[in-house]
Amino acid sequence: MPPAPTTTLRQQRLGAELRKLRERAGLTSTAAARLLGAPQARISNIEAGRYAVSGDRVRTLARNYGCSDEAYVDALAGMTGARKRGWWEEYRDSLPSGLLDLAELEHHATALRVAVTVHMPGLLQTSEHARATMREAVPPLRPYEIEHRVSYRVKRQAILFEGTPTPYTAIVHEAALHMGFGGPDVARAQLRLLLEMGEQPTITVLVLPFGETGFPAAGQPITYATGPVPQLDTVVLDTDHGCEFLDAEAQLNRYRSVVERMESRALPEPKSRDVIHRIAQAL
Incomplete structure (x- = not known):
């Protein structure tokens, strides 16, 4: 070949x-x-x-x-064979390669766990919330660049619904629920989407409350993508300079522990839903 x-x-x-x-x-x-x-x-x-x-x-x-x-x-x-074009390839000339790699990783993952502190999980965002956060990008994105990224983010959500949905756990710090990107109407719709998504059998939304005395993460969004075997797991850090992909054994062990500790300290699903509902009603 x-x-x-x-x-x-x-x-x-x-x-x-x-x-x-x-x-x-x-x-x-x-x-x-x-x-x-x-x-x-x-x-x-x-x-x-x-x-x-x-x-x-x-x-x-x-x-x-x-x-x-x-x-x-x-x-x-199973990772070999002829090169197959995924839907993300249509964005090859309009988005950074790291974003395309992220979509490919999500597509092949057997499960995903995401921990966020300020922004909503990418796969659980409304298009208006995504658009509002992208307007805050530094350096600023042009309007057409924002629309490319919004449509790409919405298409990524297909793994949660199509075919055999990928199991997805989102650990959201309460701070993210209060950020209010786009104003009250956008923020309220975003919180309602979180509640709706959490009703799906393969999606779990957990809230890490302000009152929790420990916080085992550094603050940047973390995605832990489970592979077909543990050796092929991958960690993605969402940084100011783009996606950083980690797969060394020591790195996997560290971030697996971080995500597990965050999950253990989060509220159970019913109480997490109560917090989200309370904040949405207050807007």
């Missing part, structure tokens, strides 16, 4: 995992290429995500590297 014209986050992750396996086996890329019967450049391109590989080729590499974790190898093989 020829090198891919563009490299997606998923392809990069597959290549990175294959590189980890090779390095754990103590093999150089030259030695790995010799075992595969291919030029060294082929291994380098595969590990950089520039060269598409088949599931059989991944299994051969894993066998050469002495990996006996069948579930892990099966999951890696």
